[in-house]
Amino acid sequence: MKEEELLRCQISEWYPKFSRHSIKTLILPIPDSFLRYLLDDDGPFLLPASPGGGDPLPRHPNSADPFFSDAELDGHGGDAIADPPSFPDLEIAVQRSILALGGSVFPKLNWSSPKDAAFMAPSGSLRCSAFSDIALLLKSSDCISHDLCHALDSCSDSSPSSIRFHLALRKWRGDLRPEMEFRCFVLRRRLVGICQREVTTFYPALKEKKSEIEGVIRVFFDGVVKGDFASEDYTFDVFIAGDGRVKILDFNPWGGYTLPLMFDWDELQRMADGGFEFKIVEDRCGVRPGLKTIVPFDYLDTAPGSGWDVFLRKVDDERQRQSISSEDSE
Structure with a gap:
């Protein structure tokens, strides 16, 4: 990450340009x-x-x-x-x-x-x-x-x-609901990934609205963000209001202290040649338990080999084991 990329993500830098589409x-x-x-x-x-x-x-x-x-x-x-x-x-x-x-x-x-x-x-x-x-x-x-x-x-x-x-x-906005907040990943000026920001909770309604949400965010990115944010690689966070309008919460640099949440950076990097994925917590087994601490999720170290990385891998292994057991019982 270059210093100029980080400085572009200061709210004093991006807000004047995107104020119509933000809080x-x-x-x-x-x-x-x-x-x-x-x-x-x-x-x-x-x-x-x-x-x-x-x-x-x-x-x-x-x-x-x-x-x-x-x-x-x-x-x-x-x-x-x-x-x-x-x-x-x-x-x-x-x-x-x-x-x-x-x-x-x-x-x-x-x-x-x-x-x-x-x-x-x-x-x-x-x-x-x-x-x-x-x-x-x-x-x-x-x-x-x-x-x-x-x-x-x-x-x-x-x-x-x-x-x-x-x-x-x-x-302060009372309509800012965590299930309607999303992190969007842009690589080489192309939207390569979206995921929900609140990864510790399963929201059943998201499964029904997933396709609609993807479409709304894509239209917003193409029409509002893509041509006006100077960096090639970055992330931006949005929420979808009750009236369906997309509002920008923040911009973050690609990598560095920004967490990829439900992705990992290598996975996102492999999408440079045309891939795309929209990830949500699909069921209660898919939540990231234990992350609701006083430390914001964006500052937890989930790098390979870190304590949280080992913990989350064990969670994934246990989820797969339970899934196999469930299939065998059927």
Whole structure:
């Protein structure tokens, strides 16, 4: 993967071109002070104070926070824990954007959303209605740390680069159903594969709609994506809304940290000369069990020889064994 291919997949790069076919999004530059805050692991976990001076959780001893005990204060040598940081200009811009987007958003940085930190939010999701919600998710997320520190690690020609980081606030949509989300694989500007994104669940309705879904995505790719995305090899994620319209969720580079989900990269590469396949979980035996963790699926290591690779191969072997046993019993 080339650095330029990765940079094209930043939401600030692709969204302006495809905004009509995506979720309404407002993109804000992130000040250096907030970036330093996200990367600072040395001090206590403090959420930013609001412009009015309030600490949203509160998290320092002067606020009579029940989470701080005398023993914890003693651990700091008797020194008071610093007051929470404040980013008033960014918070004001974020709150205005949230209002403009209907009152609820989900956040992401250049490439990643803080999916792995959803368990930290009171709602258990990425739905945010305040700057403090967003700060909590971003500060808690390893995916966000990956964007900030390791985004270029998979690039064969990576060099010291000045990436400009942005905060993308995307309008919260209640109709975004996981069974209607799909990852599409493009090789040499040709659609070679599609698969469902949520691989840990069997959705019976997908079997009935598979042919229709394939047709809708093909038409969308040919008419919207193919001629306007500059890379030759890439993936893009979409969802199909209730009215049948296809909406782009994201673009991802080919290979690198992008997971092929129900495919493997060698299999997809062999389709370069004309192959195509659309994969869904066909039955309950075909789900990928054990992958519903706080780590997003896109960051699990399923490379050959990895622990997950061995585990998934055992799952496939067991599924085949059960299938043979079932046939023998008939």
